[in-house]
Amino acid sequence: MKRYTFLDWMRGLAVLIMIQCHTFNSFTRLDQRLEGGYVFSQFVGGMAAPLFLFMAGMTFGFQMESLDRRESSRARRWLVALRRAGYILFVAYLFRFSNWVASLPHADLHELVKVDILNCMGLAMVVFSFLAWFDSGQRIQAAVVGAIAVAVAAPLIAGVDWQWAPSVLRDYLTPSPERGRFPFFPTGAYIGFGLAAGALVKRAGERMDRLMQWGVLFALALVLCAEYVANLPFSLYAHSDFWRNSPALIFIRVGISLLLLASAYLWTQFGARLSWSWMQNLGKTSLMVYWVHVMLVYGDIVKPLKRALTVPQAALATAVVTMLMIALAEARLRWKERRLARWRAETTAAGATEAEALS
Numbered sequence: 001m002k003r004y005t006f007l008d009w010m011r012g013l014a015v016l017i018m019i020q021c022h023t024f025n026s027f028t029r030l031d032q033r034l035e036g037g038y039v040f041s042q043f044v045g046g047m048a049a050p051l052f053l054f055m056a057g058m059t060f061g062f063q064m065e066s067l068d069r070r071e072s073s074r075a076r077r078w079l080v081a082l083r084r085a086g087y088i089l090f091v092a093y094l095f096r097f098s099n100w101v102a103s104l105p106h107a108d109l110h111e112l113v114k115v116d117i118l119n120c121m122g123l124a125m126v127v128f129s130f131l132a133w134f135d136s137g138q139r140i141q142a143a144v145v146g147a148i149a150v151a152v153a154a155p156l157i158a159g160v161d162w163q164w165a166p167s168v169l170r171d172y173l174t175p176s177p178e179r180g181r182f183p184f185f186p187t188g189a190y191i192g193f194g195l196a197a198g199a200l201v202k203r204a205g206e207r208m209d210r211l212m213q214w215g216v217l218f219a220l221a222l223v224l225c226a227e228y229v230a231n232l233p234f235s236l237y238a239h240s241d242f243w244r245n246s247p248a249l250i251f252i253r254v255g256i257s258l259l260l261l262a263s264a265y266l267w268t269q270f271g272a273r274l275s276w277s278w279m280q281n282l283g284k285t286s287l288m289v290y291w292v293h294v295m296l297v298y299g300d301i302v303k304p305l306k307r308a309l310t311v312p313q314a315a316l317a318t319a320v321v322t323m324l325m326i327a328l329a330e331a332r333l334r335w336k337e338r339r340l341a342r343w344r345a346e347t348t349a350a351g352a353t354e355a356e357a358l359s
Contacts (some may be wrong), residue, residue, distance in 0.1 A: 004201070007055060009272075010264040011283030014051035019293055019325060021045025023318040026297045027309040037311040049117050049182060050190050050253040051260070052286070056121050057128070057143075057194020058201065060084065064132050064139065065202040074133045081129035089122030095291060102299055115171040117182050123172060124188035128195055136203075140196045147192025151247040154186030155237040158245045175244045186250050193254045197261070212262040219258035226251035278326045285329040293325055 024041040032038055063084060067077045095118055100111045128146060131139050154174070162170040174183045197215075204211040230248035240246055268280075282289055296302065309317060 005280060006261070006265040006268040007058065008280040008283035009268050009277065010051070010260055011055055011286050012277075012279035012281070013260065013264070013283075014048050014055070015282040015286050015289050015325070016279070016322065017045055017051070018048035018290065019322050020318045021048055022294065023297050023321050024311075024314045026302070027305050027307070027317050028311060028314045029307055029309060032309075032311050032314075035311050037315065041314075047253065047256060049187065051257055052117060053121055053124070053187060053190035054194035054197070054254065054257045056088075056125070057191040057196075058198030060125055060128065060191065061139075061143070061195040061198025062202050064195070065136060065199055067132065068136045077132035078129060081132040082126065085122055085125035085129050088118060088125055091287070092116065092118035092122050098291070099295065102295055113168045113171075115168070115182055119172070120182035120184060120187050121191065123184050124191035127184070127188065128191050131195065136199070140199050143192045143196040143199070147189040147196070148247075150184070150189040150192065151186045151250040154189075154245040154247065154250075155240040157185040158241070159237070159239045186245055186247065189250050190254065190257075194257075197258070208265070212265050215258045216262045219255040219262070222258070223252050223255035226255065278329070281329040281333055282326065285332050288332060289325045289329060292328060293321060296324075297321060 020041055021044070024038055024045075028038050060081070064077065064081060067080055071077050071080070093112075096112050096114060096116070100107050100109075103111065128143065131142055131146070134142050157174045160174070162174065172184060174185050175181065200211060201208070226248040230242060230246065230252075242249055305317065
């Protein structure tokens with residue numbers, strides 16, 4: 001599958017936003033949490049999950065577009081897409097298990113069934129995997145319609161009495177006041193919107209510049225319209241919370257994601273030098289960095305620092321954690337390059353010749 005450098009850069013930006021959000025959240029003293037610096041860090045941090053879900057949807061769209069050319073069977077395409085979604089769910093529960101083990105001997109069994117961003121991503125991919133049944137030309141429309149349906153239904157789902165349901169089912173479907181930050185309604189909508197964007201990017205070819213221009217115009221219109229609707233003095237819903245289940249917030253964040261996508265493309269194509277990029281490295285290793293930094297900033301190893309730092313000290317801790325993750329990403333990518341070089345030397349004549357020349 002073709003690798004797009006602007007997506008690596010955009011994913012790296014999401015990683016950076018996520019690291020600062022989690023580090024501030026873990027380390028800042030409770031009496032400092034009304035300070036502007038902390039509030040700003042969490043406000044910006046709210047874009048990390050939408051960006052990751054949106055880009056996961058784009059990657060899902062790339063896969064479906066590639067499957068169209070290789071596989072004529074609709075059922076086979078759906079099974080391949082479903083397998084990808086199952087892999088993400090497996091990784092999600094593996095992540096939960098590793099966190100549970102790391103918290104021993106004070107482990108809480110609820111940690112194993114906590115619905116985090118990877119759980120939401122996996123479930124949304126399971127639901128949207130049905131789009132593999134559609135022909136390429138119909139997939140974009142179906143993805144957008146499905147995503148809008150998920151966003152619009154969110155306040156209705158939230159208004160249902162879920163007291164009868166197991167807590168894990170409730171957390172997967174709708175946000176509750178106590179827990180459940182990444183339910184399918186409404187955050188699963190980002191996967192659908194991302195899938196449509198991924199299909200368009202995959203087909204753009206030499207028309208990528210024009211696609212990004214239209215993307216900016218559409219994004220601005222989407223943000224402005226959604227903000228206007230959100231500020232209306234009345235609502236179509238009996239119960240709606242802007243920050244938890246509002247369709248307007250989903251549309252605003254999708255618009256911001258499209259603007260960041262175009263900005264990342266503009267920067268990598270015309271602004272950045274063709275050299276080493278720590279931002280792209282973070283994007284290429286985003287899953288590993290997510291896994292490691294969460295265990296670092298929320299783990300017992302930094303227990304003396306938890307909720308013990310001022311805002312400036314938390315900012316310094318953020319810089320330290322970021323540098324550690326950059327170093328980890330670089331080490332991971334270099335290890336992969338060495339392993340690939342060894343494999344080429346062992347399996348291809350050209351690789352063996354290159355290895356001899358370097359020895």
